[in-house]
Amino acid sequence: MAVVATIGFFDGVHSGHRQILSSLVKAARSRGASSLVVTFWPHPRTILQQDAREFRLLTNISEKVDMIRRAGVDDVKVLTFSKEFSRMNTEQFIRDVLIGKFSVTTLLVGYDNRMGSDLLSPDETASIASSLSLEVLRCPSFEKDGVTVSSSVIRRAIAQGRMKEASSLLGYNYSISGVVVSGNRLGRTIGFPTANMQLYDPLRQLPECGVYGVKVKVLGKEYGGMTNIGVRPTVSDKSLLTIETNIFDFDEDIYGLDISVEFIDRVRDERHFPSVAALSEQLAGDREFIRREILGRRIHK
Numbered sequence: 001m002a003v004v005a006t007i008g009f010f011d012g013v014h015s016g017h018r019q020i021l022s023s024l025v026k027a028a029r030s031r032g033a034s035s036l037v038v039t040f041w042p043h044p045r046t047i048l049q050q051d052a053r054e055f056r057l058l059t060n061i062s063e064k065v066d067m068i069r070r071a072g073v074d075d076v077k078v079l080t081f082s083k084e085f086s087r088m089n090t091e092q093f094i095r096d097v098l099i100g101k102f103s104v105t106t107l108l109v110g111y112d113n114r115m116g117s118d119l120l121s122p123d124e125t126a127s128i129a130s131s132l133s134l135e136v137l138r139c140p141s142f143e144k145d146g147v148t149v150s151s152s153v154i155r156r157a158i159a160q161g162r163m164k165e166a167s168s169l170l171g172y173n174y175s176i177s178g179v180v181v182s183g184n185r186l187g188r189t190i191g192f193p194t195a196n197m198q199l200y201d202p203l204r205q206l207p208e209c210g211v212y213g214v215k216v217k218v219l220g221k222e223y224g225g226m227t228n229i230g231v232r233p234t235v236s237d238k239s240l241l242t243i244e245t246n247i248f249d250f251d252e253d254i255y256g257l258d259i260s261v262e263f264i265d266r267v268r269d270e271r272h273f274p275s276v277a278a279l280s281e282q283l284a285g286d287r288e289f290i291r292r293e294i295l296g297r298r299i300h301k
Helices: 015-030 061-070 090-099 122-131 151-159 163-170 276-294
Strands: 003-007 034-041 075-080 106-109 135-138 175-181 195-199 210-218 221-230 242-247 258-268
Touching: 003 015, 015 034, 015 106, 015 163, 034 061, 061 075, 090 122, 106 122, 122 135, 151 163, 163 258, 195 258, 210 242, 210 276, 221 258, 221 276, 242 258, 258 276
Parallel strands: 003 034, 003 106, 034 075, 106 135
Antiparallel strands: 175 195, 175 258, 195 242, 210 221, 210 258, 221 242
16 A cells, blocks of 8 residues: 655644644545654654753653544654664665655655755755655645744743743643652642642653643543742742642642643742742732633633
């Protein structure tokens, strides 16, 4: 059977990626072929040590594959990226992997698609694919509100706390997941018990420190809430970054359980308060604001 394929890392499977995936599925159906996405794990930057210490991701491998499949793609092949693999040039990759291993007959090339150690441009990649008897399709860039959508642009927006912009570019609200671990329990003493999250994915991109209106998934249900990312300057030694969520209308013991936090909008910077009482008063105001102004909106739901 004929195979129409595209290649990429697809971090976040954002709105631009889904445009490519939609084109892929349509091209495959029109040719009576199967659709295939060839992707990689881990990210090349973590293997080649290109700012690997600072680099962060929007999705883990299972999330990424699941989102690609939900876009209607027939098959996803995940290749292990290694230093040895990185030495393969574009022609070798197309000939030995796409054609030789996966029997690809049509290649969909994205606007910024680069593969192989030679990092050829999309035009050069298309030329080589054609010389190897592949049909080549081109997919243009995808813009939203005048911004070319890319994973790096979205990571930057999240890192700066611009969650509404990130949600718009992603096409969904950004979320993080982890396990609830024990904290110092101070929040409970001032009327704001929090679930302290330990991330499952240490390379996950975190929003800028501050307070956020969120949706929380725990125990199979969804709740409103507010999440603070930071060092708790009012009550701690300011050395440990924490992710703490006050779940609205919820009072269950969930230590050791899974929790997922979906960011809707940023409320304010994290800041130092003169007393725990002043902190408690601010949190009460934050909670009311989030209930009224943020959770009242339905953003990318």
